[in-house]
Amino acid sequence: MKQAKNKFIRIVLMSNGIVDLFAALALFFPVFNIPLPGYNSYTSELxxxxxxxxxxxxxxxxxxxxxxxxxxxxxxxxxxGLLEGITLSVFCLISFIFLGISFLQAMLPLSIGSIYGILYVIVAFTFKKIN
Known part of the structure; x- marks a missing residue:
């Protein structure tokens, strides 16, 4: 049973790492002049x-x-991961509600933060049961 729980934790970490590497593609957006979602053009600040x-x-x-x-x-x-997921979700909600960013801009990080926030809560309970 411990091996199955460790496998679940490993899958969550691995998949979150892969999602993070896809997000790292933002490094190349300015080089290829690919706009960030919700922005038409790049400024040096963006x-x-x-x-x-x-x-x-x-x-x-x-x-x-x-x-x-x-x-x-x-x-x-x-x-x-739990802190990052919760913080990212809350930040996106606050930005959408109070700062007027578009739903398009908030949608992807909000969904990723929420999904992984929930997965890390499950992982935390799984980890506690292992030990």
């Missing part, structure tokens, strides 16, 4: 934001994929 977001996503993605093979680090990455 290029900076896209690059910073891409670097952070790439770092977390590599860390999650590496951690998916290291059960001794499951708990810390679960806590970080």
């Amino acid at each position: 290029a900076f934001i896209g690059g910073g977001w891409g670097i952070a996503a790439m770092t977390f993605g590599i860390g999650r994929i590496w951690t998916s093979y290291k059960p001794e680090f499951y708990w810390i990455m679960t806590v970080l």
Whole structure:
């Protein structure tokens, strides 16, 4: 049973790492002049934001994929994933409701943050049952 629970945790970490690596493609958006969702053109500020977001996503993605093979680090990455998922979801909701960003801009990070926030809650309970 412990092996099956570890497999679930590993799948969540691995899939979240892969999603993060796809988000890291934002690093290349300014280079190829691909607009961010909801923006028609790039300013230097948006290029900076896209690059910073891409670097952070790439770092977390590599860390999650590496951690998916290291059960001794499951708990810390679960806590970080839970915090990231909840924070991202709340930030998107606040930005949509109070700052007037479009639903298109908020939709993708809100859905990813919510899905992985829920998955990491399940992982946290699974991890507690393992130990």
